[in-house]
Amino acid sequence: MIQQLLEVRGVRHVALLDPAGSIVTSAGSGADISVVQIGRAVIGSLQAALGQSEWQDLLLDMEGGPILLTPHGNQVLLTAFDQVDSLGRVRFAVRRLLG
Template sequence: MIQQLLDVRGIRHVALVNAQGEIVSSAGRGADITVVQAGRAVISSLQTALGQNSWQDLLLDVNDGPILLTPHGNQVLLTAFDDVASLGRIRFAVRRLLS
């Protein structure tokens, strides 16, 4: 399923990570998935502070390049890509895949 995201220009790695931080599925050149647990902690804190119970995605710009975290049920899809300028194309492809 997620393998097809690698056809989108700029995407280097995708991984579907479960609530325990384990990789369910992945494709492409490896990325550090430890960022998923840290991202979940940030999202949880923001949800509490803002009184929200859902989220759409979180963009992190780290040393290895931008990473988009997108919820999918109780899992998170990590999408590592080359350039923040590609964010619109990446979000569109991720949403199309997950819908």
């Protein structure tokens, strides 16, 4: 299923992680999945501060390239890609896949 995202120009790595941070499935290579736990902590803090219960996605612009974290039930989809300029294309593909 998530391997389809590797067909999107610029996408290097995709991983679906469970609530404990373990990989459920992945494709490609080159991303540090430890950012998912950090991203979840940031999101949790923001949700508490803003009184929000839902989130859409979180973009981390890392030294090795941007990483998009997207919720999928209680799991998180990590999508690592080449440049922030590709964000629109990547978001569209992720939403189409998860929708």
